[in-house]
Amino acid sequence: DAKTTQPPSMDCAEGRAANLPCNHSTISGNEYVYWYRQIHSQGPQYIIHGLKNNETNEMASLIITEDRKSSTLILPHATLRDTAVYYCIAGSSNTGKLIFGQGTTLQVKP
């Protein structure tokens, strides 16, 4: 599985957009980019995933560069409840396991 690299921590002001970057320069053609988050010690929560195209759902938007070597998760209007550890994961169709890194700890501040 491709290795992903994320900054260890970020801050964001409440109500502003949070842009969380992820580098996955070794991603292969059939590997999707997944984003999960973990609020405190709760179970990881799925946010969004994509392969090539940008994706948007009710939680977030995912922007994937054309060369697929990096992506950005966008929380358009961050709230205090979005404070969590955000994980970028490259997943393939060959395996069901998710390989979690250390993620980015996003602190949303009032």
Place this chain on the structure above:
Amino acid sequence: EPEVTQTPSHQVTQMGQEVILRCVPISNHLYFYWYRQILGQKVEFLVSFYNNEISEKSEIFDDQFSVERPDGSNFTLKIRSTKLEDSAMYFCASSEGWGTPYEQYFGPGTRLTVT
């Protein structure tokens, strides 16, 4: 909204004892997983399960661990003889399909404390 549930939320056991952690996956999901997270560390994959068989397992999932789907709804993780280092949060997850593009839905976890 359907969700994965886990019981108990917290289990305290003595070293050497057997524990069974229980999970009820989302009802139409066919693939099931266990992960664990030692305090302050990463979430780690343990095992995946489909059609009453283990599909994948990590090196952590040694002979003291086993999984079972005893009926149509429950999915269990058994640790035969617990060690202090088994203390962790254990998360169950399920998915509709295998690998991408299927997302996994996680339960709230069971905190296992081995004394």
